[in-house]
Amino acid sequence: MSRFLEVIDVPGAVATAIRIAPDPVPEEIPADEAPGRVTCTDVTANADIPGFDRSIVDGFAVRAEDTSGATDSAPALLRSTGRVAMGEPDGGLAVAPGNCVYVPTGGVLPKGADAVVMVEHTDTEGETVLVKRPVAHGENVLMHDEDYRRGEVILPAGRRITPQDAGVLAACGKVSLTVAKKPVIGIISTGNELVPVTAVPGPGQVRDANTSMLVAYLREYGCTPRVYGIVRDERESFEATLAKALPECDVVLISGGSSKDDRDMTASVIARMGEVLVHGITIAPGKPTIIGTIGKTPVFGLPGHPASAYVVLLVIVRPLLAHMLGEKKTAITTTRATLGSNIPSQKGREEYVRVKLANGIAHPIFGKAGLLNTLVESDGLVCVAAGQEGLEQGTEVDVILW
Amino acid sequence: MSRFLEVIDVPGAVATAIRIAPDPVPEEIPADEAPGRVTCTDVTANADIPGFDRSIVDGFAVRAEDTSGATDSAPALLRSTGRVAMGEPDGGLAVAPGNCVYVPTGGVLPKGADAVVMVEHTDTEGETVLVKRPVAHGENVLMHDEDYRRGEVILPAGRRITPQDAGVLAACGKVSLTVAKKPVIGIISTGNELVPVTAVPGPGQVRDANTSMLVAYLREYGCTPRVYGIVRDERESFEATLAKALPECDVVLISGGSSKDDRDMTASVIARMGEVLVHGITIAPGKPTIIGTIGKTPVFGLPGHPASAYVVLLVIVRPLLAHMLGEKKTAITTTRATLGSNIPSQKGREEYVRVKLANGIAHPIFGKAGLLNTLVESDGLVCVAAGQEGLEQGTEVDVILW
Structure with a gap:
């Protein structure tokens, strides 16, 4: 067993997870595949955008000074000398003093x-345009570098690319970009009671729910999950599976059986092959969590209960994944709500309580550990800080949305 | 032109979009591919879950009445008659009065x-177990049907499957399920000023940003985008592209050029081939939006400005997609924030203002129509209702998060 074995608080566990996280590995991908990925370097404009001075309305291009003092009753009279066509250069249609040229939106x-001048503020009589309102220099014009200037940062490093970003990348002509490689995350399920999803459980057996949950979560978060199946609580097969996973993965998640014996085996196997850094976190649910390394590979022992495993995944493992992706902004979305009833809690541990949202009220869902239905029925989590003895009904809380 | 041509308000436009939306088409898929998809039918348990009465702690299985009145100083003395192993039946270890059997968590x-009785509340002396606290009937036990009863609904129809749901489906042995088929959404970009992402725009030209944005959004939302490229503002090629797209798609989105002439062409082409139902919505940005049908296929004319197109996508098109997926709950996530400055608005139109969030304050980003950078710099939208003349600084608002 490692000498560094210790029970620590949540910030300590998160700091440990980040400390052992491998750095992002850059890879170049087509822009088409970029949404959901995280930029590894600043993406910069290699030309001004939009690239030419554009009208943002349908109207008449003028010299602003020619419209000075124009009103409905005393319009400025300008001579129309032509039209700019969409997508075409101005065709030499320079606007001389006293003249104007029709230009469509975007022209x-x-x-x-x-x-x-917006067309709505003009009247036309033959070649004469009556301008009924004055415009200022630059009015209704998007300057050639007003969106992005050549060399300016379009998307900063560490940004998860949104659909809008995809539009901006296209506008700037980016056909490829450098993002963090998807971390490969190994998943091992342990427990003599576990059978695969396809099996009909015998007496005392349950199906492996965690693997499917972890796979779905990791995919959604932009990782590549790699499933190693269920190993029984036997040191030899457990070690063999782990030894197979280590060279193929950037991180290994071991979802533990739920008995004490199982947990001890995960910790002792990690300790034999590497180092256990954390064994037990003051978090509820999720206390029996293990953080270790084998070589340079982070290895987590997650609780067997799906609800506990999911909380640990969000609170402890996600910051490590964020580091591996180089993500600057947390992907956690929260919403404010009013607590619908008291949440009692034990001081000294950070407690995550599932809540259901209805009309701005967060209703805590209390249930026995191990109930799956609360994961489906809830909308997210409310955190009771370690220093608090609970939260009172009516308190404004931040709900971490699933 | 259709006789039903009219400018309508946002609720009217949304109602029209939903009215013309095709119904969900069910398809059976492997459970592994289910996350992100929307259930088409209720998913029910075909066995009790967990399927047997389980201990939720490490401890001693007892008859509750045998522990009545037990205290530290006057413990109940029970005879230990064996251990239940994880994943095994009880092996005939029936607990007779006065006896107890060790059982691990999940056993x-x-x-x-x-x-x-939790092991922490006991002492062991040889075969005798000293129980120092009483337990009630059912305490620390998860009943065989406490999570789900055979026939009970696990996931209701119309639910977008989360990672947790994937775990629950696995626990219940679901290897496949019925979800709504991904709607195929055709995307046509029109505008003489548009060039593909790979091109270097000449004078007066800009790259097509909307196609990439729409593709990314539709994929994220669980649809299959189908790109038909850029068509010039010529009736013949426009109609030919639309005629090709119609039999291949469930919905067609036409992202318009930005000049009035272009918009007129989209409307008149839809009117020639089918029916224009809406031409103009009292929404800002996004007013020049067209909703129509050709045969039974909904066809939208979206504004050319990416920011306008995106707002219309979220506010008007998304409800149609939600209907096609049978999604019961809106996928819109909002958060409460305090408005950082006044937002002036024009009464009679629903205005969507981009805001940047910082420490619970929503700072409006005002910018010229057509600026892309505000899409990247903002975190979401604040809606000023059609009946309001604006929102004052300090108002509590719901921010629709990107």
Whole structure:
């Protein structure tokens, strides 16, 4: 057993998880595959965007000074000398003093002009345009570098790419970009009571729920899960499976059986092959969590109960994954709600209580450890800090949404 | 042109979108692919879960009445008659009055026992177990049907499957399930000013940002986007592309050029081939939106500005997609925040203002229409209702998160 074996608080466990997290590995991918991935470097514009001065309305390109003082009763009279077509250069349609040129929304502002009068504020009589409102220099014009200037950062490093970002990348002509490689996360389930999803459990047996849950979570978070199946609580097969997983994975998650004997085996196997850094966290549910390393590979022992495993995944493992992806902003979404009833808690441990949201009220769902239905019925978690003895009904709380 | 051409408010536009939405088409898929998909039918348990009475602690299975009145100083003395092994039947270890049997967390409660005393509340002297606290009938036991009873609904129809749901499906032995087929959504970009992402725009040209944005959004939402590329504002090629897309898609989104002429062409082409139901919505940005049908296929004309197109996608198109997926709960996530500055708005239109969140304050980002950078810099939208003339600084608002 490692000498560093200790029970620690949640911030300590998170700090340990981040400390052992491998750094992001950059890889270049087509922009088409970028959404959901995390940028590894700043993405910069290699040209001004939009690239030319554009009208943002349908109207007449003018010299602003020519419209000074224009009103309905005393319009400025300008001579229309042509039209700019969409997607075309201005075709030499320079706007001389006293002249104007029609330009559609998105069209090029012709030379000489410095503003656009909306068509709604004009009347046309033959070649004469009656401008009934003055415009200021630059009005209704998007300057050639107003969206992005050449060399400016479009997306910072560490950003998870959204659909809007995909649009911006396209506008800037990015056909590929450098993102963090998807971490490969091994999943081993242990427990003599576990049978595969396809089996009909015999007396005393249950199906392995954690593997499916972990796979789905890791995929959603942008990792590549790798399943090693169920191992029985026998040191030899457990060690053989772990030895197979280590060179193939960046991190290994061992979802433990639920008896004390099982947990002891996970810790002792990690200690034999590497080092146990944390054995027990002051978190509820999820106390019997193990954090260790074998070589440089982080290895977690997660609780067997799906609800406990999921809380540990969100609170302890996610920061490690975020580090491996280089993600700057937490992916946790919270919403404010009013607590619908008291939550008693034990001081000295950080307690995560499942809640159901209805009309801004967070109703705690209390249930025995090991109940799966509360995971489905709840909308998220409320955290009772370690220093608190509970939360009172009516308190404003942040709900961590699933 | 259709006689039903009209400018309508947002609720009217949403109602129209939902009215023309095709119903969900069920398909059976492996459970492994279920996360993110939407259930089409109730998923029910075909056996009790967990399936046997289980201990939820490490301890001694007892008859509760044998522990009545037990204290530290006057413990109940019980005879230990064996141990239940994890994953095994109780092996005939029935608990007779005055006896107890060791059972690990998750182990089978042996016959005769009706509760479990935590090992922490006992001492052992040879074969004698000193129980120092009384337990009630059922204490520390998860009954065989306490999680799900045979026939009970595990996941209701219309639920988007989460990672936790994947765990619950596994626990219940579901290897496949019926979900809504991914709607195939055609995307056509129109505009003489548009060039593909790979091109270097000439004077007056910009790259097509909307296609990439729409593709990413639709994939994230669980649809299959189908890209038909850029068509110039020429009726013949436009109609040919639309005619090709219609039989291949469940819905077609036409992202318009930004000039008035372009928009007129989208509307008139839809009117020639089918029916225009809505032309103009009292929404900002996004007013020049078209909703129509060709045959039974919904066809949308979206604004060309990415920011406008995205707002219309979220507010008007998403409810149609939700209907096609049979999704019961909106996928919109909101968070409460305090408005950092006044938002002026025009009464009579529903205005969506991009905001940046910092420490619970929503800072409106005002910018010219057509700026892409505000899509990246903002965290979501604040809606100013059509009946309001604006929102004052300090107001509590719901921010629709991207």
